[in-house]
Amino acid sequence: MPLPNNFSPAEHLQDTIRRTYNPEVREWFSDITTDDPDINTPRASLRTACTHAEMDTMDMTLSRMLLFDMLIKQRWNQGIVSGDRDLNYRVLRRTRPQVTLYFLEDLEDVEPGYDPVSGEISFRLMTQTSTTFSNSEALALANKIKTEFGTGQGFVWRKGKELCSYTDWDKGYQLQLLVRSEAEARTLIGKVLDLQSHTPDWEFFNRIENGSPSEAFPTIPPRETILGKSRRLPRRRPIAEVRFQYATVKLAGLAKPVYLFDRSGRYDSALVPSYRT
Template sequence: MPNPDYPSVPQSMPEEDLQTVIRRWQNRELREYFSDFGVDNNWDPDLTTPRGKLANVLRHADEDTYMITMLKCWFFEHIKSQTYRVPYYGIPVSSFQESRKFQPQIKLYFQEDLEDVEPGYPPVAGEIGFRLMNYTTTSLTPSAAEILANRVRIAFGDGGRGYLWRKGKDMATYTDWGKGYQLQLLIRSKAEAREVINKVLDIQNDAPDWKKMNYSENEEPMEAYPTIPDREMIYGELRREARRRPVASCRFQYALLHLHGVAAPIVLYDRSYTYSTALVTAN
């Protein structure tokens, strides 16, 4: 006989009941993730922006079919997990800041367009970082950060399309410790190296001193850094070795400001529409 203290659980839930539960749960999470558009009944995405359109299409509605509900759930989880981003080894920001006090630092992130990625390999990524020597953690204000964010947008936003850093097998360096630069760029030509360095320095309105740039080329780049690496027995299977200095065009994604005493990085400019807290976004 059934135990009244442990009522039987139905083996299946009607589709409409399941969708109702999913809709309520997912819409609540959606409003939290896109909280920059308001909260609760005041949640109102701006449909004139890409991020607003994204929030609106992800919102679950009563008339959604079962398949549309599943697609919206999948896509929202995909966005939150940032599946397409290349993973980085690292430590929590707070631990890093505790181990090393530093001048404010800006990092620019780039990644290869997905349609250009070679089968079997992750997207090629790139990172450029420099210090802000004219500021301290106490003198850098939100208004100053917004000015820097707009300079990043002008230098690397390319009208929302994102500047393309054409990575290659040559190495260009630019070192000016007094101004916070120790740049190392994999690049295809001296002219392109100068262009990227100019853009980085434009963020602080600095003029390049070209005697501080060095450029090196390998005598046999295709042998030193083969486009198609050799195979090696790895984990019981013959696999391609990791690529070294792959040739790829990496598109600018976003810029982060690391400030000692602020646990999470400050998002200066974001053309990927991933962050809701960016000071400046692509329109």
């Protein structure tokens, strides 16, 4: 298929970096449970500096990546970083299979002038490694995901401006969910944990409330003049309903993720593809 006439290699590269590099940054700083960290704290400042932003120049992008690479090398050399958990444990966690659930706003619901709102929820299989996780266990997990999220028209996650988190390191959870109510967050957390037959321990649950969400995260963002044109700034915490699409598991040693269950019809290689729903 030929490239579109308006294809920009630079924009395509920046978009790919944002989709592949930023999740690694979030994972490395996963102890920070808000998407608006206080940069007066050292780790929050570092995460902000490392995170690729939509309006970055290529020089800025490369600088962020170099900084992040330097941090990782520094931690390997130090072994334990002040204020962090033991590095060996953090590295151990990063090698466990990572399951990701993907959600996307229905095209007919997308506001004109905006891209569809998406959502991801990831967790680790802490009792497994890439060598112990078997095909039969992967298939069983795929069918559980189908039951919890893929039946009917697919589970709908009602995203909002309220940030709720659930952090249980030992069981592989560091969930950060934008929702419309605490009750909806608890329901969604329960469904995710049920995939591993875990019962939520609400001691690990937190609700982070902004003092003025309508001003901090306006439904219609303001405009700014960029390169001589008035442009709408990206939305922050948009209100949208995102529907479950597919799930993957990332295994150390494999270049590409394994598609577990797909109800979108995109991935015929999924262990449980859409035509078996």
